[in-house]
Amino acid sequence: MICSLSHEGVSSPAFSRIQIKKWPEICVCMPIVCQQCQDPPCMAICPTGARKRIVATGAVITDTKWCVGCKSCIYACPYGSPVVHPGIQKTITCDLCDGKPLCTEVCTAGALSYSDDKFAIEKKLAFAQKVASLARLK
Ligand code: SF4
Numbered sequence: 001m002i003c004s005l006s007h008e009g010v011s012s013p014a015f016s017r018i019q020i021k022k023w024p025e026i027c028v029c030m031p032i033v034c035q036q037c038q039d040p041p042c043m044a045i046c047p048t049g050a051r052k053r054i055v056a057t058g059a060v061i062t063d064t065k066w067c068v069g070c071k072s073c074i075y076a077c078p079y080g081s082p083v084v085h086p087g088i089q090k091t092i093t094c095d096l097c098d099g100k101p102l103c104t105e106v107c108t109a110g111a112l113s114y115s116d117d118k119f120a121i122e123k124k125l126a127f128a129q130k131v132a133s134l135a136r137l138k
């Protein structure tokens with residue numbers, strides 16, 4: 001909700017850059033968020049160059065000026081991170097809130113944290129493997 005509020009001024013999960021995937025049958029909820037890949041497949045596949053990295057924070061974002069809404073980045077992302085903005089029909093992903101993600105500040109359960117160790121490959125691989133194993137359980 002804080003993501004939706006801060007970026008769009010509305011309180012709706014549909015506008016959030018972080019999605020919560022739920023597997024109620026095994027009592028698991030997991031945040032799905034852009035991992036800011038070192039060599040992002042979403043950038044490689046984007047036909048217009050709309051997916052780009054912000055140098056200051058390392059965030060990989062969609063430049064909506066150039067996005068044509070083809071959804072190729074959605075299919076290329078191994079983490080299932082990009083979602084289509086319900087209003088403008090262009091993709092959105094976490095922009096790291098200029099280096100200080102608000103979601104990590106409001107998560108009372110302490111489930112979210114942010115490290116600027118952008119290329120912690122081992123953590124990202126572990127995350128991907130966890131998502132893959134949960135998907136297999138489904
Ligand atoms: S959208 Fe997906 S592929 Fe692109 S940087 Fe984020 S996690 Fe990596």
Ligand code: SF4
Pocket residue numbers: 045046047048049050051062066067068069070071072073074090091
């Ligand atoms: S939906 Fe937009 S950002 Fe994603 S690949 Fe297509 S043009 Fe690029």
